[in-house]
Amino acid sequence: MAGAAERTPTRTEAPLSETDRRLLDAYQRAFPLTPRPFAVIAEELGLTEAQVIERFRRLQARGYVSRIGPVFSPGRVGVSTLAALAVPADRLEAVAALVSSYPEVNHNYQRDHAFNLWFVVTAPEAARLDAVLREIEARVGLPVLDLPMERDYHIDLGFALWC
Amino acid sequence: MNGPVPVAGLHPAAVAELDAVDRALIRATQAGLALVPRPYHALAERLGIGADEVMARLRRMQAAGVIRRIGAVPNHYRLGYRANGMSVWDVPDAQVAEAGSLLAESGLVSHCYERPRHRPLWPYNLFAMVHGRTHREVEDKIARLRALLGGRVRAWDVLYSTRILKKTGLRLR
Numbered sequence: 420m421a422g423a424a425e426r427t428p429t430r431t432e433a434p435l436s437e438t439d440r441r442l443l444d445a446y447q448r449a450f451p452l453t454p455r456p457f458a459v460i461a462e463e464l465g466l467t468e469a470q471v472i473e474r475f476r477r478l479q480a481r482g483y484v485s486r487i488g489p490v491f492s493p494g495r496v497g498v499s500t501l502a503a504l505a506v507p508a509d510r511l512e513a514v515a516a517l518v519s520s521y522p523e524v525n526h527n528y529q530r531d532h533a534f535n536l537w538f539v540v541t542a543p544e545a546a547r548l549d550a551v552l553r554e555i556e557a558r559v560g561l562p563v564l565d566l567p568m569e570r571d572y573h574i575d576l577g578f579a580l581w582c
Numbered sequence: 583m584n585g586p587v588p589v590a591g592l593h594p595a596a597v598a599e600l601d602a603v604d605r606a607l608i609r610a611t612q613a614g615l616a617l618v619p620r621p622y623h624a625l626a627e628r629l630g631i632g633a634d635e636v637m638a639r640l641r642r643m644q645a646a647g648v649i650r651r652i653g654a655v656p657n658h659y660r661l662g663y664r665a666n667g668m669s670v671w672d673v674p675d676a677q678v679a680e681a682g683s684l685l686a687e688s689g690l691v692s693h694c695y696e697r698p699r700h701r702p703l704w705p706y707n708l709f710a711m712v713h714g715r716t717h718r719e720v721e722d723k724i725a726r727l728r729a730l731l732g733g734r735v736r737a738w739d740v741l742y743s744t745r746i747l748k749k750t751g752l753r754l755r
Contacts (some may be wrong), residue, residue, distance in 0.1 A: 472617050
């Protein structure tokens with residue numbers, strides 16, 4: 420996951436089965452908080468516990484699922500911000516690599532705009548976050564647009580994968 | 583680009599409601615739960631606490647809103663959602679809450695956040711992520727969002743991602 424640019428070419432491989440889709444769509448939330456969660460899912464889907472684990476393992480190995488686990492609310496664990504830089508084209512690769520090299524940077528996207536580099540910085544406390552932003556600014560010699568989240572509008576229904 | 587852009591203006595302090603064990607638990611779950619029959623027991627063993635305590639802490643963090651959800655985190659890009667547009671909107675302050683709720687409830691966006699403007703460089707105060715299998719699909723969704731927001735929109739733009747340079751889970755040390 421980390422590091423290398425993600426540019427998966429279209430592959431010729433079997434599409435996801437109906438069961439895999441159900442697993443993915445149904446368990447983006449409400450993964451059971453019980454001693455044997457996969458057994459609970461298995462019962463709901465009419466599979467065995469081992470089959471559910473094996474399917475999730477394969478979905479994860481093939482990259483369809485990043486991980487199974489808790490998703491933390493933004494701004495509740497540590498502090499974070501969305502930052503942007505307008506980087507001249509001939510410097511983009513070098514600046515992007517420099518930004519990505521910070522462990523505090525967990526997302527870094529190139530976007531089609533004058534502000535062409537967008538990244539999320541997360542740190543345990545505000546002082547470290549500010550230090551990282553100032554350091555990036557100083558090292559690249561470009562102003563960083565700092566856009567911390569002020570309010571999160573909850574997406575209650577989730578984002579339906581298949582509709 | 584001219585003039586300084588304010589840096590690091592508005593970061594709220596980290597929430598103090600988490601203790602050291604909570605933080606250790608958060609760190610231990612960043613790579614995901616182990617795909618074994620008893621994943622919470624596996625976590626408990628790593629942390630040197632009981633499985634009941636692991637589940638109770640996760641439940642408490644979820645009730646407190648620190649954990650938004652527990653589940654399979656899909657890789658949208660890998661699932662065929664190759665087009666990703668960050669829609670940005672300039673909405674009058676008095677209408678931003680209403681507009682944000684409309685976007686969030688539209689069923690067309692995966693995230694919706696209010697962020698500060700940095701005029702004149704950056705006039706937009708509302709951000710909503712739109713995913714699609716194609717560029718066209720994203721454009722269609724944006725058109726629907728524009729219609730939904732109507733006269734509240736003073737200006738808007740869409741920033742398509744052209745490359746994912748880094749994407750990892752939350753790092754907390």
